[in-house]
Amino acid sequence: MRVVSSLLFLLILLFASCDKKTKPKAPIDYKGFTYTPAGELSPKKSGTGRKGDNYVYAPNIRFPIESGNAYINSQVYGVGGYLGERGSLCDKRNYAYPWHDNYCEKRGWSMPLCSGGKGHQGVDIRTATCEKKRYYAVAVEDGIITYIGQYTIKLRGLSGRTYRYLHLDSHSIQVQRGQKIKRGTRIGLVSNNMGKTATSIHLHFDMKQTIKVGNRSKSVFVPPYTSLVEAYKRLLRGEP
């Protein structure tokens, strides 16, 4: 009897583990804000994410959008994206939870932390509504503005990490090169600026830091998703 029950228990365990592998995980719910785990890209054809890396590389940063809901999902493979389902970029499905990580999404760019060594360097964030020049991108930590380019702004945080904000409206920039700014300072309005080539309305946000291995080192774009999930939860709690 004991042997039979043990066997039964093992079978249940086996079944449960198989079930876990085949069934997609339900998004995690935090007071109505839902998100899929880090590294789970959507749709599946958009590439292989860095699954299992739940390390918060930038703990306690502020969420980079000042206010309103925000949606992390693919610009390229989302509705209206150039490899996505046909439709409007303003389709309501693009402006809805759950969040989907898009770090390491398929790109031809060198990215040592992505499987295959290539992928998206950061994440794309949509603002609450499909309107350009309405929502401010803000500093995620105290730091200094080191660069303002055609459509890129770099903030070097006190942590030494460098954050890139792309596609802000260039006429709305509130900061200057060399300016020391505080966490939450307005940087510029989220838009579709990519020089004279327009892109979709979103903020591309990434984080670069140097990692030392023995007596060697390398600067790499690290996964921002988990840090942003934590930051967004704080924003929702009213503790940005």
Add this chain to the structure above:
Amino acid sequence: MRLFSLILFTLLSLNAGGILPIDWSKVNSTQQQKASIPYPKKLIEGIKDVRLPVYLSSSYVYDKSIMIVADKGFYSISFVLNGATLLFEGDRTYQEAVSPKNPEFQKIVQKRRAVEISQSEGIMMAEFNRHGANYAISVECEKPKTDKRCTDEEFIRTLYAKLTMVGGRP
């Protein structure tokens, strides 16, 4: 499963950051070149506190559009070109230390080439490591899809080839 184990190992071996050592004996013997014309005051002033070798492409050392943001551990020097922005960066800080036994990161640093050229978000970038510090040159174009400075490697490779040490001290 293999990727998961690698990531798990990585996470367990991450540590806080610090300053990377610079081998100044090699820097002084091989890199520093005396300028035939004194460097512009703005450049000298801007990098006076920097504690790592400062590299600029020789074609831009005397460019009047120079903008400098620097501190002891890093510098960011940019120039406004016609229809593009050029950026030279150097950094001797690190934010995480990983155990040398970590297979993922060990592979990443071992595979590191003398210079790595990549193009992303319309920005052409060259990254390299010298004397222990990390450097990058990037070009961002107003027309990223058609401007050859941002679509072909030639321009950035020339900038890299013409790098000259213009300052920095132990």
